[in-house]
Amino acid sequence: MDKRRFLKTAGILSAVVVLSPITACSVKNTATAADAPVVAEGGALAANKFVLPELGYATNALEPAIDALTMEIHHDKHHAAYVTNLNKAVDADVEKYSGRPLEDILKSIKVSETAVRNNGGGHWNHSAFWRWIKPGGSKVPSQELSTAINAAFGSYEAFQQKFEDAAKTRFGSGWAWLSVGNDKKLFVSSTPNQDNPMMKNLVDISGIPILGIDVWEHAYYLNYQNKRPDYTKSFMGIINWDIVDSYYKNALLG
DSSP, X not given: OOHHHHXXXXXXXXXXXXXSOOOSOBOOOOOOTTTSOTTOTTOXXXXXXXXXXXXXXXXXXXXXXXXXXXXXXXXXXXXXXXXXXXXXXXXXXXXXXXXXOHHHHHHTOOTTOHHHHHHHHHHHHHHHHHHHTOSSSOXXXXXXXXXXXXXXXXXXXXXXXXXXXXXXXXXXXXXXXXXXXXXXXXXXXXXXXXXXTTOTTTOSSOEEEEEEEEOSGGGTHHHHTTOHHHHHHHHHTSOOHHHHHHHHHHHHHO
């Protein structure tokens, strides 16, 4: 490994300590995101602990859009830290959180619940993120979802521009989202840190996310450095729209 690559890698690894929220609590959940229904990221609190879902594909499967080293660090270090800290956070208040699906917890989360908010959001968001970019599947939305996109934004191109703009203009760390609102219509939004549109007490517009892009620097910096717009554009080419469509159909039922 050359000096420049070593320094980049060391910087990202050390950032795990800084970026991972400090927790004082913990939760219980055993089903992995890979085994759970598409709208139940993190599993249903059935047994002992939330667990890190397997990526489900090779870390280099999305190159050149996302490089193998970034995927490895992102999944094995950053996501793993959220799971560890979430378990600590829920264990600190078992009476409040035990037996509740993660989605239910996040939908009622309050500003004061910092540790569960940050780490629970981090776990849910990343569990879904790995699915939305899973290699394979259709590279265009289904007819049903295309119709909904056209109804909400005018065209797929208009949606793409709005989604990329939300990602590019999110100040600092956070996410951009495509979600289904309470009126069953699609909308684009962005949130800071590990918040997501399910957190109705914390967002301007609440809904069920069906697609999201992680714009924390650890998601793209090794390959793109400060060129977030290049990363967001590349992301659009690796979306698995079959997975997104399954989230959309489930959101309509919710």
